[in-house]
Amino acid sequence: MNTPAPTTPAATDPFNTARPRLFRIAYRMLGVRADAEDVLQDAWLRWSRTDANALQSAEAWLVTIVTRLSIDRLRAAKAEREAYVGWWLPEPLVELDAHTPETAAELAGELSVAFMYVLERLGPEERAAFLLRQVFDYDYPEIAAQLGKTEASCRQMVHRASERVQQARTRFEVPQAVHHQLLQRFMNAAQSGDRHAIQALLSEDAQLIGDGGGRVPSFPKPLVGPFRITNLYWALFRRLGAQVVYRMAHINGEPGLLRYVDGRIESAQAFVTDGERIVAIYAVRNPDKLAGIPATLPQ
CATH class of the missing domain: 1.20.140.160 (PhyR, sigma-like (SL) domain)
Structure with a gap:
């Protein structure tokens, strides 16, 4: 309003x-x-x-x-x-x-x-x-x-x-340029379904927290560990391939990813990194919370 x-x-x-x-x-x-x-x-x-x-x-x-x-x-x-x-x-x-x-x-x-x-x-x-x-x-x-x-x-x-x-709170002082470069590598790996590259970019205690709000499927508990998180991204690539597209964006002032499926916004993903690997991913999938994001894939 x-x-x-x-x-x-x-x-x-x-x-x-x-x-x-x-x-x-x-x-x-x-x-x-x-x-x-x-x-x-x-x-x-x-x-x-x-x-x-x-x-x-x-x-x-x-x-x-x-x-x-x-x-x-x-x-x-x-x-x-x-x-x-x-x-x-x-x-x-x-x-x-x-x-x-x-x-x-x-x-x-x-x-x-x-x-x-x-x-x-x-x-x-x-x-x-x-x-x-x-x-x-x-x-x-x-x-x-x-x-x-x-x-x-x-x-x-x-x-x-x-x-x-x-x-x-886990806090790391990481320059935005470093954060951006690491996220770019992760995006490329997820986009191409490079399972080994995805896992190499995740820390041993990495966790993913998803918010589906009961509107879309999500995990009831945090997904912990590089193997399980990697499988999530890899399985999505295997199932949908080129239908899944990632775009870089700034989410709450930090580098993040928007994920589009069939050209429609599916999630906004924020990342915490220690400068070398990703330690946490916060994936907002509740459609109500994605209303302020371009619904279709930006050109």
């Missing part, structure tokens, strides 16, 4: 100025583009009824509103996600051109699918406090005001969340 145009000029309207940051907060909280846009819509409606001149900081007010709306929506979504069929992964934000203004505005910072997946371990307020501090670099007095909590409580939430994230 598109936010209505502001009544003040776009260049000077505080909501329009803050919108990229507000979207990044809402999306990182919710992991679904439409939900994030709905939060911004609700925030805009409140903003349109507010006397901006009476606010000390329009941006602080907007961040507070978006954060609290996101917390409320995430609380409601938690029950749905507990009943979700299989593994829940965020809706991927896909850019075919990584250098567009939208990429710079929306995909900067911590946004990877792997990171978003780990954030699902946190409660709504804990997630908000962690993101505001660790990703958006707000001070604790600001976070306390935005969440309606004490500074001590916010510090405790951020500390607890940081420990949980670090325990669950």
Whole structure:
């Protein structure tokens, strides 16, 4: 849903100025583009009824509103996600051109699918406090005001969340060029059905997590090990051959792959690499989460 145009000029309207940051907060909280846009819509409606001149900081007010709306929506979504069929992964934000203004505005910072997946371990307020501090670099007095909590409580939430994230997260500092080159090799191997090349590019403890959402078949548990993951890609090639086509794209700000079957989008795949081999693959196959991606094969 598109936010209505502001009544003040776009260049000077505080909501329009803050919108990229507000979207990044809402999306990182919710992991679904439409939900994030709905939060911004609700925030805009409140903003349109507010006397901006009476606010000390329009941006602080907007961040507070978006954060609290996101917390409320995430609380409601938690029950749905507990009943979700299989593994829940965020809706991927896909850019075919990584250098567009939208990429710079929306995909900067911590946004990877792997990171978003780990954030699902946190409660709504804990997630908000962690993101505001660790990703958006707000001070604790600001976070306390935005969440309606004490500074001590916010510090405790951020500390607890940081420990949980670090325990669950595997992080490698890999230059994008290296990530891209490795993924290009994997794509070529998968596209040609080169079983040995696929397996050589996977680490010994590699895992694949798929999200079909009950709409399409997916694995109820992570697929672990290079042999099993290789067989998955190889079997698809053996069965469908040239009907399967891969395309490079940036998924949540990182190099990833779009897979098309018979010219239609079948999955968006995000990858974690240590710079030499692939250690994790996150494959989003739920059709509802692929709606924002070109449905037919880009030329």
